Amino acid sequence: MDMPDDKDAPPTSKKTSTKPIYSKFSQQELPAWKPILTPGWVISVIGVIFIPIGLASLFSSDCLPPSHAQNAVAYIQSDTTNKTCITKWTVEHKMEAPIYIYYQLDNYYQNQMLIFVSREDRIRYLSLLTIQPTLYLLNRREYSKECVRKCIVSILFFSIIAVIVFKTSNCVDMILVNSCRYGETTNCFPEDKTKDNQPIVPCGLIAWSLFNDTYKFSTNNKDLTVNKKNIAWGSDQRSRFGSDVYPKNFQRGDLIGGAKLNESIPWSQQEDLIVWMRTAALPTFRKLYGKIEVDLEVNDEIEIAIENNYNTYEFGGKKKLVLSTTTVMGGKNPFLGTAYLFVGGLSLLCAIGFILLYVIKPRPLGDPSYLPWNRNPGSIK
Amino acid sequence: MSVIVKDEEGRIFLLCKGADSVMFERLAKNGRKFEEKTLEHVREYADAGLRTLVLAFCELDEEEYKEFDDKFSEVKNSVAADQETLIEEVSDKIERNLILLGATAVEDKLQNGVPDCIDKLAQAKIKIWVLTGDKMETAINIGFSCHLLRQGMKQIIIHLEIPEIQALEKAGDKMAIAKASRESVHHQISEAAQLLSASRGTCQTFALIIDGKSLTYALEDNMKNMFLELTSHCASVICCRSSPKQKALVTRLVKSGTGKTTLAIGDGANDVGMLQEADVGIGISGVEGMQAVMSSDIAIAQFRYLERLLLVHGHWCYRRMSSMICYFFYKNITFGFTLFLYEVYASFSGQPAYNDWFLSLYSVFFSSLPVIALGVLDQDVSARYCLKFPILYQEGVQNILFSWRLILSWMLNGFISATMIFFFCTKAILPQAFDEEGRTAGRDMLAVTMYTCVVWVVNLQMALAIRYFTLIQHIFIWGSIAYWYLFLMVYGAMPPNISTNVYKVFIETLAPSPSFWVVTFFVAISTLIPYISCSVIQMWFFPMYHQMVQWIRYERKTNVPE
Numbered sequence: 001m002d003m004p005d006d007k008d009a010p011p012t013s014k015k016t017s018t019k020p021i022y023s024k025f026s027q028q029e030l031p032a033w034k035p036i037l038t039p040g041w042v043i044s045v046i047g048v049i050f051i052p053i054g055l056a057s058l059f060s061s062d063c064l065p066p067s068h069a070q071n072a073v074a075y076i077q078s079d080t081t082n083k084t085c086i087t088k089w090t091v092e093h094k095m096e097a098p099i100y101i102y103y104q105l106d107n108y109y110q111n112q113m114l115i116f117v118s119r120e121d122r123i124r125y126l127s128l129l130t131i132q133p134t135l136y137l138l139n140r141r142e143y144s145k146e147c148v149r150k151c152i153v154s155i156l157f158f159s160i161i162a163v164i165v166f167k168t169s170n171c172v173d174m175i176l177v178n179s180c181r182y183g184e185t186t187n188c189f190p191e192d193k194t195k196d197n198q199p200i201v202p203c204g205l206i207a208w209s210l211f212n213d214t215y216k217f218s219t220n221n222k223d224l225t226v227n228k229k230n231i232a233w234g235s236d237q238r239s240r241f242g243s244d245v246y247p248k249n250f251q252r253g254d255l256i257g258g259a260k261l262n263e264s265i266p267w268s269q270q271e272d273l274i275v276w277m278r279t280a281a282l283p284t285f286r287k288l289y290g291k292i293e294v295d296l297e298v299n300d301e302i303e304i305a306i307e308n309n310y311n312t313y314e315f316g317g318k319k320k321l322v323l324s325t326t327t328v329m330g331g332k333n334p335f336l337g338t339a340y341l342f343v344g345g346l347s348l349l350c351a352i353g354f355i356l357l358y359v360i361k362p363r364p365l366g367d368p369s370y371l372p373w374n375r376n377p378g379s380i381k
Numbered sequence: 382m383s384v385i386v387k388d389e390e391g392r393i394f395l396l397c398k399g400a401d402s403v404m405f406e407r408l409a410k411n412g413r414k415f416e417e418k419t420l421e422h423v424r425e426y427a428d429a430g431l432r433t434l435v436l437a438f439c440e441l442d443e444e445e446y447k448e449f450d451d452k453f454s455e456v457k458n459s460v461a462a463d464q465e466t467l468i469e470e471v472s473d474k475i476e477r478n479l480i481l482l483g484a485t486a487v488e489d490k491l492q493n494g495v496p497d498c499i500d501k502l503a504q505a506k507i508k509i510w511v512l513t514g515d516k517m518e519t520a521i522n523i524g525f526s527c528h529l530l531r532q533g534m535k536q537i538i539i540h541l542e543i544p545e546i547q548a549l550e551k552a553g554d555k556m557a558i559a560k561a562s563r564e565s566v567h568h569q570i571s572e573a574a575q576l577l578s579a580s581r582g583t584c585q586t587f588a589l590i591i592d593g594k595s596l597t598y599a600l601e602d603n604m605k606n607m608f609l610e611l612t613s614h615c616a617s618v619i620c621c622r623s624s625p626k627q628k629a630l631v632t633r634l635v636k637s638g639t640g641k642t643t644l645a646i647g648d649g650a651n652d653v654g655m656l657q658e659a660d661v662g663i664g665i666s667g668v669e670g671m672q673a674v675m676s677s678d679i680a681i682a683q684f685r686y687l688e689r690l691l692l693v694h695g696h697w698c699y700r701r702m703s704s705m706i707c708y709f710f711y712k713n714i715t716f717g718f719t720l721f722l723y724e725v726y727a728s729f730s731g732q733p734a735y736n737d738w739f740l741s742l743y744s745v746f747f748s749s750l751p752v753i754a755l756g757v758l759d760q761d762v763s764a765r766y767c768l769k770f771p772i773l774y775q776e777g778v779q780n781i782l783f784s785w786r787l788i789l790s791w792m793l794n795g796f797i798s799a800t801m802i803f804f805f806c807t808k809a810i811l812p813q814a815f816d817e818e819g820r821t822a823g824r825d826m827l828a829v830t831m832y833t834c835v836v837w838v839v840n841l842q843m844a845l846a847i848r849y850f851t852l853i854q855h856i857f858i859w860g861s862i863a864y865w866y867l868f869l870m871v872y873g874a875m876p877p878n879i880s881t882n883v884y885k886v887f888i889e890t891l892a893p894s895p896s897f898w899v900v901t902f903f904v905a906i907s908t909l910i911p912y913i914s915c916s917v918i919q920m921w922f923f924p925m926y927h928q929m930v931q932w933i934r935y936e937r938k939t940n941v942p943e
Contacts, residue, residue, distance in 0.1 A: 028697075028758065033850040034931075100819035104812065111727045111824055233820065235885040240877050281827035282726050286812040288820055324814060329896045331813030336896075336903070339805065343907045350914055 072313035083308040088301055095296040095325050101226065102286040103211060104320035105312065110206070110280045191257075194249050201248040202261075202273065208251070210276050212259030215321065216305040217292065224302075226290040232274035241267040241274055258310065286322060383476055385446070393441040397476055401484070404435040412437070412480035419484050426486035431522070433486050437479035449475045462553065494685030496528040501688050503528075503616070505771035506778070510618040510635070512628040512655065517592055520621035529617045530588050535580075537573045537615070539591040539599070541565060566598040570607050577614050588617040593627060596620055600630050609638040629654035636660065641778075646687060647673050663687065692774050693767045697760055699776070700927070703783035705756040707791040708846065712748050712839045714795030715802070719831055722803040735828050736883050738872065747836050747865050750857040751843040760849045761927045766934060773926055781925060794912055798838055801908045806831045809900045816894040825882045826890055829869065830897060836865045837905040845912060848931065 024030050076083075191200055191208045217224040247261040247270070261270060268274075275287050296302070304321070312319050324331045383397040397404070401423045405416060419435070426433045441449075449471065456467045502509060511529060513520050517540065524530035541562050549558045577587060589612055591599065599608040612618050612635075620631060632655050636643045645652070645659035650672040656662030657676055664677030665684060674680040681690065723734035733740065767773055776782060810830060815822040822830075840858050847854065869887040877884040891897040920928050 028760070030758070030851040030853070032760070032854075034848050034934075035850070098819070100814060102814075102821070109728050109730075111730075111732050230818075231820070233885075233889060235889050240884065278823040278825075281822070281824040282807060282811055283728075284812055286814075286821050288814075291819065324819070326814045326817050326819050328817050329899065330815045330817070330894070331819070333809065333813050335808040336900070339809070339907070340903060343903070343910065347910065350910075 073311070076308070076311045076313055085306050085308060087304050087306065091296045091298055091300040091302065094298050095323070097293045097295050098227075098325075099292040099296060100324050100326065100331075101215065101217075101289040101292065102322040102324065103213060103289050104284070104286045104322055105211075106284045106318040106320070107315070108280075108285070108312070108317050109283050110285065111282070191253075194253060198249050200250060200253075201245065202250065202267070205257075206277055206279065207273065208257040210258035210261075210273060211287070212309045213319065214307040214309070215289065218303045218305075219296070219300050224292050224294065227293055228271060228290040230271075231288045231290060232271040233278070236274045236278070237268045237271075241270070243268040292323075383472070385441070385475075393443070393446050394438055395441055395475065395479075396436075396438050397479055398434050398436050401433065401435045404437055404479075404481075407476050407479050408437065408481055409439070409478035412439075412478070415481055415483075419481060423484050423486075426484070427522070427525075429486075431486035433484055435484050436482040438482055439479045441475075445475075491523075491526055492684050494683070494688075496526070498685040498688040499527050499529055501692060501768065501771045505692060505774040507691070507774070508613075508616075508618075510612075510620065510631070512620045512623050512631055514593075514623060514651065515621055517590065517621045520619050521590060524588070524590075524617065524619050529619070534586050534588045534616065537576070537587055537589045537611075539566060539569045539573070539589070539595045541592070541594045562594070563598045563601070563604075566595045567604060567607075569595070570599065570604070570611055574607070574611050577611065586616045587614065588619065589615040590619045590621065592621050593623040596623055596627050596631070600627070600634060605634055606638070609634060613639065625651040625654050628652065629658045631655075632658040644691075646684070649673055663690070688768070689764070692771050693764045696762070696767050696774055696777060700761050700782060701756045701759050703787075704759065704846065705752055706783070707788055708752050708755065708843065710788065711791045711795040711798075711842065712752070713744070714792055715798045715839055716743055716748075716835055718796055718799030719803045719835060722799065723831075726807075735832055736881065738883075739828070739832055742868070743835075746868070747861050748839045750861055751840055751854070754854050754857045755843065755847055758849065758851060758853060759847055762930050763934070766930050770926075770930055773930065776926060794842075797911055798842070798908045799835075802831060802834045802838060802904055805904045805907060806834055806900060809903070810896070815890075815896060820890075822890075825886050829883070829886050829891060830900060833865065833897075833901055834904040834908070836862055837901060838908045841905060841909055842912065845909060845916070 020026065191203050191205055194200060215226070217226065243266050245267045246265070247263045247267070250263070251257070251260045259272070261273065278287075280287070306321070310319065329336075383395055385393065385395050387393050397407070401420065405420070408416065423433045423435065452471050453468070456464065456471055459467070461467065499509060509529060511520065511524060513523070515523065517538070521530065521536075530536070543565060546558065546561050546565060549561050573589070580587070598604060620627070623631070628651070632643055632645055635641075636659065642661070643659045644661040644663065645655045646663040646665065647653075647656055648665035648667050650670060652664075652673050653676045656664060656673060661679070662677040664674035664680045666674045666680055666682055679690065681687065720734050724730075724732070762770075762773060806827065810822045810827055812821065814820065815826065840861050844858050866887070869883070872880050873883050873885050873887050874880075875884075924932070
């Protein structure tokens with residue numbers, strides 16, 4: 001019997017595996033450090049103690065004549081009364097040069113929002129301007145010549161708008177660069193224009209309320225020179241206040257808020273204004289007035305002539321004069337040292353407590369007999 | 382089941398096989414020589430989890446067979462309503478006076494690792510139900526094979542194979558059958574409930590076995606609560622001869638009745654309803670097709686992978702999600718409450734403490750990556766210890782890590798951190814001179830200092846909260862802090878009309894000043910001390926289970942009794 005020939009079997013197909021490639025990351029087997037809060041590690045957490053060094057003398061006196069005690073506002077607003085008062089103060093500790101002079105204001109909300117105009121809106125506006133041409137480009141499926149031309153025109157148009165907005169937005173308080181245009185003061189309402197519609201430079205309520213008390217110091221009938229240079233930040237003088245911009249129409253309205261400015265000095269040299277325009281964070285603040293660059297010995301008597309011009313009586317504020325030296329840590333601040341001592345002491349108490357617990361009541365935390373399912377079989381809580 | 386055959390010599394034999402309870406009734410007196418031994422063997426086989434059958438035979442003579450054949454043919458050809466019953470009667474008469482041959486035991490092969498897997502899940506206090514379409518005997522055998530039923534467990538069997546109902550079924554009255562069945566199921570459930578009440582306080586564990594017909598009535602509206610109450614006190618539940626619809630109904634009953642999270646796992650098309658009804662459906666891909674896999678949430682290749690899926694990845698996922706959400710509460714409260722405290726000092730005029738871009742980028746760059754690393758990679762206990770201590774899974778079941786007490790604790794931690802950051806920064810920096818040149822800090826410097834402290838505290842808090850430091854964790858935590866300084870330098874170096882009030886704040890004013898760094902260090906350390914103290918006290922005196930296991934790993938004790 002003739003057997004039929006078997007057909008050739010089909011070639012064996014190679015079995016392709018769908019198993020994913022092994023990696024330590026995908027299998028979550030990365031090498032890891034697994035710390036645990038051992039008593040030795042916890043006990044070593046002790047605070048570091050720093051004590052800033054510095055001496056400060058806080059001088060506060062009522063510079064109001066007794067005859068005007070009942071009508072302080074009228075006294076401070078009058079132009080005819082004599083507002084100078086003389087006070088004397090004895091140096092209790094030696095103060096080495098330079099000695100910094102500060103005026104301190106209490107209950108003065110320089111951080112009030114209504115004083116400010118939001119300058120960040122320009123950045124958002126510019127972001128919106130750049131969004132539209134970008135979306136226009138991304139949404140196109142093909143880039144024909146006409147499309148490219150339209151895109152370029154669109155980009156140029158929005159760029160021009162952006163440049164104009166940047167230029168016209170520069171003339172606001174605190175950002176007064178060289179290209180400031182005098183006509184653009186609309187952001188500074190209500191201190192933006194005079195009655196005859198002339199722009200006020202510098203504009204805004206912060207500049208308008210510039211502090212205007214003055215101080216003169218003398219000791220042993222010899223005047224102490226107050227150095228008022230380099231009291232502002234360099235970045236303000238170089239970049240934010242223009243060197244070719246001069247005050248104009250300042251303090252010429254019906255209401256006088258503070259000091260008048262010398263219109264022959266450019267803004268970058270008006271350091272009193274620059275210091276004042278760095279707004280304070282809290283209602284109680286100090287600002288640098290100047291420096292005395294000679295040493296003051298113990299028991300020296302300082303005579304201070306204060307020109308009481310700034311009106312804090314109307315809103316219940318206070319004015320103080322501070323003389324201080326500094327260290328690398330700045331002025332004297334009992335809080336930081338006290339806080340360091342307190343936290344360090346607290347940590348030390350915790351450490352001692354944990355040591356006592358560790359010694360008196362040792363507990364083998366890794367003992368499996370404490371596991372609840374070993375204590376009570378079948379129960380979990 | 383019986384077969385009648387004739388051999389080549391013309392002799393007629395009847396060969397019969399069946400369950401032992403049925404077969405031993407039909408033996409002849411002279412065919413019981415080995416009955417006791419065989420019964421003993423059958424029980425041994427059943428205890429070992431094998432499926433048993435008993436075999437017997439007898440010889441028929443010619444007249445006997447002819448009589449049976451005539452009667453059987455007559456009944457088969459009739460069109461009476463009780464044909465099935467009559468056929469059974471005729472068959473029953475011929476299956477008499479059998480001679481015992483022996484017994485067989487067959488192992489129903491399970492996948493590898495299934496008994497161990499179910500052991501682990503039972504140790505994790507997960508209630509396990511088996512919903513199968515098999516017969517009750519097969520289901521019980523499978524239960525023993527996979528360690529769902531164990532020696533020492535008392536079995537509660539609910540079924541409807543009782544003489545009264547069978548008599549009614551012969552009568553053919555459907556209403557009477559339903560009524561009697563319902564009463565019987567109700568009676569059996571009540572009886573079982575009393576049995577459970579009587580056994581409370583002892584270590585007796587129970588397993589409930591119910592067949593599909595009884596399940597129909599047990600799932601009715603007026604009885605399902607009783608049924609659910611009964612099952613909640615049983616360690617295991619087996620529903621045999623259940624239809625796919627009944628599987629879904631049982632799952633729905635458990636899900637809505639207990640409010641707990643349910644997981645269904647199956648490999649066939651008849652499991653699709655159950656998989657979709659459960660909170661989590663897991664399909665096993667294999668020879669029965671892909672219907673189960675395509676309708677499930679997670680697909681695995683073998684049943685034993687369920688052990689690692691639940692005890693390792695389930696535990697990890699619960700810890701990661703709960704820690705991540707609590708940390709989100711913490712970091713946003715820490716940031717937002719400093720804003721609120723500053724508003725108090727700005728007479729609530731709406732002046733923001735921080736620059737607009739600081740506000741926008743806080744959650745995007747400076748505090749998001751560490752929490753992402755936590756949510757993806759964190760492991761409080763390694764996989765090996767998760768499998769060694771299955772009871773750790775109960776942390777998720779009892780919601781220990783995401784209870785309201787813990788959430789409110791993290792919120793309180795956020796408020797405490799914000800308060801400490803705000804007041805320490807303001808008291809330390811203001812109003813005295815800020816640096817050696819005698820200049821004082823303004824609003825911008827306070828804002829940057831406070832923001833720096835927030836970034837440090839939030840990222841260091843993450844470093845304290847996690848117990849699993851890979852290289853990714855280090856890069857994300859310290860990188861977020863470094864990225865803040867980098868952003869500060871780059872943003873501050875832009876022209877003043879772009880960087881506005883942050884212009885050169887860091888480069889010119891803060892970085893050269895030692896008090897900035899001292900204040901940052903002080904505020905960061907001080908703000909974290911309350912959390913460290915509470916964490917140490919909690920771990921020392923009231924440790925959680927995963928912390929106990931961490932200590933066990935730390936002390937390298939390997940001979941741990943389970």
